[in-house]
Amino acid sequence: MTDNGLVSFIDEADAPVADELSFEAQTPWRILVVDDDEDVHEATHFALSGLRIAGRALELLHARSAASCVEVLQRERDVAVVLLDVVMETPDAGLRLVEVIRKQLGLHQLRIILRTGQPGQSPELETINAYDINDYKTKNELTRTKLYASLTTALRSYDQLHRLELSRQGLEKIVDAGNQFIADQGMQAFAEGVITQIAGLLGIAPEGVVCASAEFGSGPADGENPDHFVIIAAAGPYREWMNRPLDQIADESIVASLRRSLQQRQTLVDRQSVTLFFAGKSEQDFAAHIAASVPLLEVDRRLLEVFCTNISLCANNVSLVNRLRDLAYNDNLLQLPNRFAFLKLLGERLEQGQLAHCVLAKLDIDQFAQANEMLGHRYGDLLLQALVARLNEHFAADCQIGRLGGNTFGLLGPERSLRPEALARICESPFQVGPLSRRLSASVGLVRCEDVMPCSAEDLIEYAFVALKQAKSQGQGRIAWFTRALGNDAKERSTLLQGLHKAFDLNRLFLVYQPKVDIQSEQVVGLEALVRWRDENGHMVPPDRFIPVAEQSGLIVALGLWVLRTALQTLAQLAQAGHGQIQMGVNVSVVQLEHPGFLAELKAILQASQLAPEQLELEVTESVAILGLDRVSALLESIRELGVGIAIDDFGTGFSSLSYIDRLPAHRLKIDRAFIENLDSEHRGARIARIIIPLGHQLGMKVVAEGVETREQIKVLQELGCDEVQGYFYARPMPYDELLTWLAKARAN
Incomplete structure (x- = not known):
């Protein structure tokens, strides 16, 4: 393959x-x-x-x-x-x-x-x-x-x-007729065109009937049972037979001719009639009976044979059109309207003003990808089918249900039906798939259609998506309503992301550096590289606004590699300026660590810098726990084997499990500034800082205090045995030129 x-x-x-x-x-x-x-x-x-x-x-x-x-x-x-x-x-x-x-x-x-x-x-x-x-x-x-x-x-x-x-000189007429048939909608219109065209070829009145096999009627085709043959088009005195089973036709000679033609799959020519057989794909055959007042000439018979061949090809194309229409608007696995069909339905309802008191729900199965990975895609398909069966059972009576994505569904209906408690009941009981019973949870975003008018169908889907994201941010199995405030926040994040992409492409992002100082000698031992953004108007955009957006969008991967390269270039420049014994700390997010190419990119950047790996320290937060302990431990160990240092940043604000921290191959533990602010008091945060310092030493790590701003904090940290400090007391984050001046003064002092 x-x-x-x-x-x-x-x-x-x-x-x-x-x-x-x-x-x-x-x-x-x-x-x-x-x-x-x-x-x-x-x-x-x-x-x-x-x-x-x-x-x-x-x-x-x-x-x-x-x-x-x-x-x-x-x-x-x-x-x-x-x-x-x-x-x-x-x-x-x-x-x-x-x-x-x-x-x-x-x-x-x-x-x-x-x-x-x-x-x-x-x-x-x-x-x-x-x-x-x-x-x-x-x-x-x-x-x-x-x-x-x-x-x-x-x-x-x-x-x-x-x-x-x-x-044949007359082929042009046949081909033109075939193209005309293809343009018709559906098999019935096509069959009516066949009757008319046959009559035109033979120069007779359009007196005929067209019969289709079970593909166009109901039930499986069966040559022994005429009930499975249905009249799909008729003309002249036979018009009243439209859509009736073949055995209900009163004229036994016509019934016999049509039945024999379909059973034997061949054209039959009598003295004053002809029953043409048209072969289709997947046994989608049909036949046309034409009465003629005079016997057919040999040339007419041959012309009809040619016509049958060409029309069969055209009929296959009509079937293809129907199949493509089905593929374009229907989900074959779940037998639901797909996203295109659902959007079309929303648009039609909007145009007709039929969304009063209606709610649009967007339902997404939590952690469905994990179920697929564990149990296979076939099991996942069966699980989706079981969920759809339950959705149909509860909501199909007065709601429209569609599949908007892999494990995401749209429901449109009256608010009395699509209530949060009704949607929550969908996943109350487990789903039985074969021998396995599995519980599911689903997150749901809801939007009242009247609250957001006027809008388009695409807008409605987007509003429901915004509400769904809000629900997911609150945990699994949650339900959230769309509000204007929520929409404004989403719009602001979207605008921020567009601006961030533009700033990244136009080099409007830059790095600043904050020194780390040995608390006893007051010597500079390291720097932390921090990314900053100045917008087109010269205003600084706070990192706590744009970094989460970069992480959610995936831009953090490219941005993080740029920070790494730039920070190591700065180290090389500092070495040339006489400051060669400084370590550079660079923050790395969970999204970056999760990227499959991160380790290879890190190796390439280190090799290109020609710096000792020990001069780089990656700072990670406790949130890396979401990657799984075994996975993150192995990854950090691989990084440490390169010679790169590992620091646990903002300790105490995330997954502070002692057994978890003990298994991470880290060199430094950085106490979050929240625990340093009131260090000289009996504030609860201060008590935690007094505990973390000896804990870090017991784990074999140096301890760094962030956010140090006063001499009193320095004294307490010295008494507690803290190793290094970082904060405004010594220096704010500064660009490279200011950093060089500051380092020169620090060395002189």
């Missing part, structure tokens, strides 16, 4: 054998592969290498963009099939190319098979309808066997159309 799931390989002997077609065996079929992914070209070539269809070899042509595809088709006019990627230079490049092929180049016989690696992105239905697309597949559907089968079908279609073009 290739990385993109294009093909899986089977033994050559297992490849299917295609029916013989009419073209000369010595001429190869020419297949054009259009895709911007080189792996797809290689995988397709390997999958089809050495294969023959109808005794003819396959010749692959290649184009890697829409423009190069047009160039190839202008130069090579006998291309039979195009394997076309939907998404290339732009999300709709493939679909735009279809219009060029059909309209500008006029290649109507060429067969087009759309391929995509993104199953949720279906092409526009108008494009499928209008331009005779032969098939549509996701790339992971196209195993070698299925790719071979799809090509065989497409080549048969191309061969037939090619022969029709050469053999």
